[in-house]
Amino acid sequence: xxxxxxxxxxxxxxxxxxxxxxxxxxxxxxxxxxxxxxxxxxxxxxxxxxxxxxxxxxxxxxxxxxxxxxxxxxxxxxxxxxxxxxxxxxxxxxxxxxxxxxxxxxxxxxxxxxxxxxxxxxxxxxxxxxxxxxxxxx
Amino acid sequence: xxxxxxxxxxxxxxxxxxxxxxxxxxxxxxxxxxxxxxxxxxxxxxxxxxxxxxxxxxxxxxxxxxxxxxxxxxxxxxxxxxxxxxxxxxxxxxxxxxxxxxxxxxxxxxxxxxxxxxxxxxxxxxxxxxxxxxxxxx
DNA sequence: GCAAAAGTCTACTAAAATGGTAGGGAATAT
DNA sequence: ATATTCCCTACCATTTTAGTAGACTTTTGC
Numbered sequence: 001x002x003x004x005x006x007x008x009x010x011x012x013x014x015x016x017x018x019x020x021x022x023x024x025x026x027x028x029x030x031x032x033x034x035x036x037x038x039x040x041x042x043x044x045x046x047x048x049x050x051x052x053x054x055x056x057x058x059x060x061x062x063x064x065x066x067x068x069x070x071x072x073x074x075x076x077x078x079x080x081x082x083x084x085x086x087x088x089x090x091x092x093x094x095x096x097x098x099x100x101x102x103x104x105x106x107x108x109x110x111x112x113x114x115x116x117x118x119x120x121x122x123x124x125x126x127x128x129x130x131x132x133x134x135x136x137x138x
Numbered sequence: 139x140x141x142x143x144x145x146x147x148x149x150x151x152x153x154x155x156x157x158x159x160x161x162x163x164x165x166x167x168x169x170x171x172x173x174x175x176x177x178x179x180x181x182x183x184x185x186x187x188x189x190x191x192x193x194x195x196x197x198x199x200x201x202x203x204x205x206x207x208x209x210x211x212x213x214x215x216x217x218x219x220x221x222x223x224x225x226x227x228x229x230x231x232x233x234x235x236x237x238x239x240x241x242x243x244x245x246x247x248x249x250x251x252x253x254x255x256x257x258x259x260x261x262x263x264x265x266x267x268x269x270x271x272x273x274x275x276x
Numbered sequence: 277g278c279a280a281a282a283g284t285c286t287a288c289t290a291a292a293a294t295g296g297t298a299g300g301g302a303a304t305a306t
Numbered sequence: 307a308t309a310t311t312c313c314c315t316a317c318c319a320t321t322t323t324a325g326t327a328g329a330c331t332t333t334t335g336c
Contacts, residue, residue, distance in 0.1 A: 002226045004295060010248050011240045027312075034240050040296055046313065058312050059304030075251065088140045102149045102172050109271040110148050113213065113262065120258040124251065133247035142324060165283075178325050184284070197333030200282045 006082040008036045009044050010133075013053070013078065017070040017130045024056070024063030044082075051081045070130035076122060086125065087118040094118070144220040146174045147182050148271075151191070151216065155208040155268045162194070162201030182220075189219045208268035214260060224263065225256040232256070 002010075011034040019025055027045060031038040045064050048054045055067040066073070079086055080095055090098035091105055092114045105111050140148075149172040157163055165183060169176040183202050186192045193205040204211070217224055218233055225231040229238035230252045243249050 001223055001228070003293090007227065007240070014248065024311095036240065037296065039298080042312080043296090049312095056312060057304080058302080058310080059306090060310050061305070062303095062311050064312085085139055089145065090139070102145070102174065110152060113266050113271055116266075117259055117262045120262055121255055124255045124258055128251050128254075133251055141322090162282095164281095175325065177327080180283080181325085187283095194283060195333080196281080196283050196331080198281050198335070200333075202283085 002079065003083050005040075005044055006079055008034075008041060009048060009078060009082055010075075011036065012041065012045060013048070013066070013073065013130055014133055016054070016064065016066050017134055020066065020070075024061065024065050026063045029063075047082065048078075053078070053081075066130075070134060073130040074126060075128050075130075075133070076125035079125065086121060087114065089114045092118055094122075140217065141221050143178075143182055144217055146172070146179060147186060147216060147220055148213075149174065150179065150183060151186070151204070151211065151268055152271055154192070154202065154204050155272055158204065158208075162199065162203050164201045167201075185220065186216075191216070191219075204268075208272060211268040212264060213266050213268075213271070214263035217263065224259060225252065227252045230256055232260075 012030050015030050015034055016025055027042055028038060030036065030045075031041050045054060045056075049056055049064070053067060053073060054064050056062065056064050076086060085093040085096040087093040087096075089100070089111070090096065091100035091108075091111055099105070100108065100111070103110070150168050153168050153172055154163060165180055166176060168174065168183075169179050183192060183194075187194055187202070191205060191211060192202050194200065194202050214224060223231040223234040225234075227238070227249070228234065228236035229243055229246075229249060237243070238246065238249070241248070
């Protein structure tokens with residue numbers, strides 16, 4: 001399961017994508033519209049900014065905004081930024097690989113099945129973007 | 139990621155499947171062969187027994203054994219037993235569904251994408267069994 | 277029937293992750 | 307200058323994770 005943090009991040013990102021024309025959007029607005037704790041959301045948006053997904057502006061008329069068009073924000077990237085690995089086993093993770101301590105990977109069947117699961121999952125998450133999430137709305 | 143518990147469960151189950159001819163296998167043997175803490179493994183095997191996957195025998199010559207042929211033990215079932223939901227969002231889980239509190243599911247695009255991820259994941263996990271994990275070894 | 281061999285059960289624990297909250301600081305617009 | 311808004315550090319309670327301890331029960335085989 002995705003953590004609340006990542007779930008909230010997705011809700012916030014889609015809200016921003018749906019309101020690009022507004023320019024910078026207040027944290028408090030997102031917080032109210034999507035029913036997310038304000039202070040928790042602050043942390044999340046800041047993290048997304050540091051990761052290069054969002055930009056921000058301070059002072060009156062400020063807020064957060066998408067720094068890239070929604071078509072360029074892959075879902076897999078967002079998940080990895082906040083939750084870490086997408087694979088079910090460390091020894092099968094592309095971005096957070098760790099050697100397996102319980103078996104020899106060369107002859108481990110579990111390894112191969114879980115790599116298949118990973119590939120099937122990534123087939124979706126690496127190709128779908130924020131824009132796809134929006135398009136599905138209609 | 140799968141918890142250590144579930145990872146260990148898979149290692150133990152495949153060990154048992156590879157050694158069906160032995161009859162009951164000692165916890166301590168599995169623990170040593172697969173380098174899993176003995177006491178932790180005890181809990182895990184007991185849980186698998188209560189869930190109907192394993193049988194056991196006490197006293198000399200006792201141990202744990204698979205209660206069904208490896209072809210009938212779906213990977214998805216093992217994961218759900220020990221780790222719970224496989225889906226990435228509660229509002230998209232087949233076995234542990236919970237309503238989403240942040241949006242209206244009927245118009246939520248995230249929902250649909252995550253359902254697609256779930257289906258792609260389950261395509262593997264619902265069809266592969268312990269036996270498939272073994273067959274991949276050759 | 278007794279001892280050894282095994283699994284069973286209850287309870288405990290330390291460490292980490294999760295899901296927040298508090299409050300002041302820094303930058304910006306007017 | 308001041309109000310607005312994001313930025314930052316620190317803290318906190320609860321739950322989950324990964325394990326450990328130790329006594330208890332069942333079974334086997336002599």
